[in-house]
Amino acid sequence: SFHSVSFSETDHPKVLITGGLGQLGVGLAKLLRKRFGKNNVILSDIRKPPSHVFHSGPFIYSDILDYKNLREIVVNNRITWLVHYSALLSAVGESNVALARAVNITGLHNILDIAAEHGLRLFVPSTIGAFGPTSPRNPTPDLCVQRPRTIYGVSKVHAELMGEYYHHRYGLDFRCLRYPGIISADSQPGGGTTDYAVQIFHDAVKTGKFECNLKPDTQLPMMYIDDCLRATLEVMEAPAEILSMRTYNINAMSFTPEELAQEVRKQLPDLQMTYEVDHIRQAIADSWPMNFDDSNARNDWGWKHDYDLPELVQTMFNFIGSESRVAQAN
Ligand SMILES: NC(=O)c1ccc[n+]([C@@H]2O[C@H](COP(=O)([O-])OP(=O)(O)OC[C@H]3O[C@@H](n4cnc5c(N)ncnc54)[C@H](O)[C@@H]3O)[C@@H](O)[C@H]2O)c1
Numbered sequence: 001s002f003h004s005v006s007f008s009e010t011d012h013p014k015v016l017i018t019g020g021l022g023q024l025g026v027g028l029a030k031l032l033r034k035r036f037g038k039n040n041v042i043l044s045d046i047r048k049p050p051s052h053v054f055h056s057g058p059f060i061y062s063d064i065l066d067y068k069n070l071r072e073i074v075v076n077n078r079i080t081w082l083v084h085y086s087a088l089l090s091a092v093g094e095s096n097v098a099l100a101r102a103v104n105i106t107g108l109h110n111i112l113d114i115a116a117e118h119g120l121r122l123f124v125p126s127t128i129g130a131f132g133p134t135s136p137r138n139p140t141p142d143l144c145v146q147r148p149r150t151i152y153g154v155s156k157v158h159a160e161l162m163g164e165y166y167h168h169r170y171g172l173d174f175r176c177l178r179y180p181g182i183i184s185a186d187s188q189p190g191g192g193t194t195d196y197a198v199q200i201f202h203d204a205v206k207t208g209k210f211e212c213n214l215k216p217d218t219q220l221p222m223m224y225i226d227d228c229l230r231a232t233l234e235v236m237e238a239p240a241e242i243l244s245m246r247t248y249n250i251n252a253m254s255f256t257p258e259e260l261a262q263e264v265r266k267q268l269p270d271l272q273m274t275y276e277v278d279h280i281r282q283a284i285a286d287s288w289p290m291n292f293d294d295s296n297a298r299n300d301w302g303w304k305h306d307y308d309l310p311e312l313v314q315t316m317f318n319f320i321g322s323e324s325r326v327a328q329a330n
């Protein structure tokens with residue numbers, strides 16, 4: 001029913017997306033622009049946008065470590081919703097802990113203060129990585145032990161707790177979803193443990209081979225990007241009174257590299273899969289949920305995923321296949 005709400009010109013939110021040039025931001029901007037109008041959604045990042053992104057709607061430079069710059073953007077553009085996507089993901093975070101701590105923790109403090117100061121609705125994604133080896137892994141509920149062993153996970157637990165604290169203490173309209181590993185065809189992941197589940201499609205189409213950096217039986221929760229972005233819009237539009245919590249697990253499917261390869265072979269029977277385990281990524285994956293319990297999201301605000309494994313694989317092949325046909329024709 002959220003989809004049927006229509007906004008008049010004046011009550012459209014004015015949205016700022018930080019870290020918008022990563023795997024998820026461009027797709028989210030597209031979805032939100034369709035809903036709220038092109039000029040009501042501003043993408044920002046510290047990187048230079050590719051020309052198709054630059055020409056598809058407003059883009060500005062924003063470093064979340066620069067508080068004054070953030071405040072100027074929020075004030076000058078009369079921002080009402082902030083989607084905070086900037087982060088260093090799990091694997092890159094482990095290779096640069098100081099930067100991950102600055103971006104994921106100090107940056108988040110700037111975002112919380114700006115959002116509280118200007119009465120913004122704030123979305124911050126968390127992750128399956130906010131759980132650790134002492135959490136129940138199969139399934140992992142919303143409320144349980146959270147002792148992650150990565151700087152990424154620690155920073156995301158911190159974000160969940162700080163957002164909820166600002167909500168209770170200052171009335172900040174903080175909303176948070178714990179995303180599974182997200183799979184997308186037209187954007188590249190930014191250095192996470194679940195990246196293999198995107199790379200397999202590109203390598204399979206290009207070379208017929210894939211070398212996986214996780215063990216064949218490593219089971220992790222995953223989701224197709226369209227489901228993830230729709231969930232984000234839905235929780236942002238949900239009336240506050242139906243949210244019994246401010247941080248929810250969301251899920252779609254769980255699979256292992258071996259199970260993904262089997263599904264891929266239905267499209268490409270000759271796929272050759274080999275394993276060269278990356279011990280850092282494997283240790284991270286072994287400490288994460290295998291299945292995610294998202295019953296609170298389903299009960300409270302009607303979360304429902306559209307893509308299971310077969311639809312995901314079919315959709316990825318349709319997209320990547322059509323891209324490679326266009327590339328060959330050129
Ligand atoms: N992709 C996933 O599978 C996944 C799963 C769970 C949660 N999430 C969360 O969703 C969010 C978006 O993820 P993503 O996959 O698009 O990440 P990504 O790594 O692809 O992109 C992150 C972006 O943040 C930007 N950034 C880095 N430092 C910055 C700074 N100082 N100021 C402003 N921007 C800066 C980077 O340039 C990059 O474009 C992240 O918070 C991530 O933790 C993602």
Ligand SMILES: C[C@@H](O)[C@H](N)C(=O)O
Binds near residue numbers: 128
């Ligand atoms: C799971 C998620 O947070 C991200 N894709 C990572 O692997 O780090």
